[in-house]
Amino acid sequence: QKEVEQNSGPLSVPEGAIASLNCTYSDRVSQSFFWYRQYSGKSPELIMSIYSNGDKEDGRFTAQLNKASQYVSLLIRDSQPSDSATYLCAVRVDSSYKLIFGSGTRLLVRP
Amino acid sequence: GAVVSQHPSWVICKSGTSVKIECRSLDFQATTMFWYRQFPKQSLMLMATSNEGSKATYEQGVEKDKFLINHASLTLSTLTVTSAHPEDSSFYICSARRPPYDEQYFGPGTRLTVT
Numbered sequence A: 001q002k003e004v005e006q007n008s009g010p011l012s013v014p015e016g017a018i019a020s021l022n023c024t025y026s027d028r029v030s031q032s033f034f035w036y037r038q039y040s041g042k043s044p045e046l047i048m049s050i051y052s053n054g055d056k057e058d059g060r061f062t063a064q065l066n067k068a069s070q071y072v073s074l075l076i077r078d079s080q081p082s083d084s085a086t087y088l089c090a091v092r093v094d095s096s097y098k099l100i101f102g103s104g105t106r107l108l109v110r111p
Numbered sequence B: 001g002a003v004v005s006q007h008p009s010w011v012i013c014k015s016g017t018s019v020k021i022e023c024r025s026l027d028f029q030a031t032t033m034f035w036y037r038q039f040p041k042q043s044l045m046l047m048a049t050s051n052e053g054s055k056a057t058y059e060q061g062v063e064k065d066k067f068l069i070n071h072a073s074l075t076l077s078t079l080t081v082t083s084a085h086p087e088d089s090s091f092y093i094c095s096a097r098r099p100p101y102d103e104q105y106f107g108p109g110t111r112l113t114v115t
Helices: none
Strands: A011-014 A019-025 A032-038 A045-050 A054-058 A061-066 A071-076 A085-092 A099-101 A105-110 B004-007 B010-013 B019-025 B032-038 B045-051 B067-073 B076-081 B090-097 B104-106 B110-114
Touching: A011 A019, A019 A032, A019 A085, A019 A105, A032 A061, A032 A071, A045 A054, A045 A061, A045 A071, A045 B104, A071 A085, B004 B090, B010 B019, B019 B032, B019 B090, B019 B110, B032 B067, B032 B076, B045 B067, B076 B090
Parallel strands: A011 A105, B010 B110
Antiparallel strands: A019 A071, A032 A045, A032 A085, A054 A061, A061 A071, A085 A099, A085 A105, B004 B019, B019 B076, B032 B045, B032 B090, B067 B076, B090 B104, B090 B110
8 A cells, every 4th residue: 555644733823933834654656755735625726746855946946855764754834824734655566657646744934 | 837737626525426536746747646625634545546548546445436537538537336325424635746756746635525
């Protein structure tokens, strides 16, 4: 059973702080990794994709991938109340392009 | 770019009737689309993978005769919930992969209520 694990939270951070969201996956051959943001009652929105070990930055977001440890994380700098949402980690596991989603981490940014 | 639409955004139907949901990729051609279902406060559950011009691949436990999927063109996939029952009430979301990349882009979702 291929799995993607996330802490359900909520992770509560003050406005302006760095929020760190973590994800582990079980399938060692996974090649593609994604972070989605989902506001309550809405569909997921793609934030970042990462394919290689190391860091990838896009604005206030940084994705980090460590394939040896089977670990991917998302850092949100200068967190804003509007960042309050559930963050879903997703991993592509095979040639069908299916994604396996974690259950999500709920982030609360306190004003 | 990478915009996916869904129609309708919400629908209420009576038990025993069928409902069709459309998913369109507006600015790219999607050879692969996916259908998910999400119950309140739960994670996404993949129902099926839809490939243009071929039969959909259903996940284990999903009734293919109840959830009919058609991917007749590179920009349109449809999900028909047949003989709907109240337990089918849920948030149905489609996504589309924009080749040659792996990223999936989600539609806004369709909220189905069966009375």
